Amino acid sequence: MIKVITYGTFDLLHYGHINLLKRAKSLGDYLIVGLSTDEFNIIKGKTCYFSYDERKKLIEAIRYVDLVIPEKTWEQKISDIKEYKIDILVMGDDWEGKFDYLKKYCKVIYFPRTPEISTSQIKYDLSLVK
Numbered sequence: 001m002i003k004v005i006t007y008g009t010f011d012l013l014h015y016g017h018i019n020l021l022k023r024a025k026s027l028g029d030y031l032i033v034g035l036s037t038d039e040f041n042i043i044k045g046k047t048c049y050f051s052y053d054e055r056k057k058l059i060e061a062i063r064y065v066d067l068v069i070p071e072k073t074w075e076q077k078i079s080d081i082k083e084y085k086i087d088i089l090v091m092g093d094d095w096e097g098k099f100d101y102l103k104k105y106c107k108v109i110y111f112p113r114t115p116e117i118s119t120s121q122i123k124y125d126l127s128l129v130k
């Protein structure tokens with residue numbers, strides 16, 4: 001069984017996220033999502049519209065996702081890879097190169113981001129609606 005993992009905040013879930021999760025799952029049989037907790041998002045400098053529990057419910061409803069675990073720190077990836085026997089780590093290419101240090105533990109693949117859509121873009125566009 002090929003196990004894949006990816007990490008993210010996934011706030012205001014949109015088709016860019018879905019594209020990434022679909023492609024991540026296509027690489028194996030089992031996809032784990034390390035979902036950033038509200039506390040970790042503060043460390044990441046992100047303010048979320050949806051809470052961790054709400055975002056978890058959304059991600060768990062996606063057919064490509066088999067398990068959601070909390071992402072609490074930058075450092076947990078190595079232990080996650082070992083604990084869950086991960087074969088492939090996938091991230092969007094805005095992270096290109098940033099997780100190459102994990103190549104000694106598993107394959108690391110960066111997929112092109114879905115252009116033109118992002119959570120911040122959605123927030124901005126909505127701010128224009130009166």
Ligand code: C2G
Pocket residue numbers: 007008009010011016017020036071074090091092093094095112113114115116117118119
């Ligand atoms: N993504 C994408 N296309 C978009 C928007 C996002 O492919 N249009 C991808 C990102 O590249 C990332 C994933 O969807 O791989 C989740 O995006 P974010 O929630 O923005 O993730 P981020 O805040 O970058 O957190 O430890 C890793 C971090 O937790 C990643």
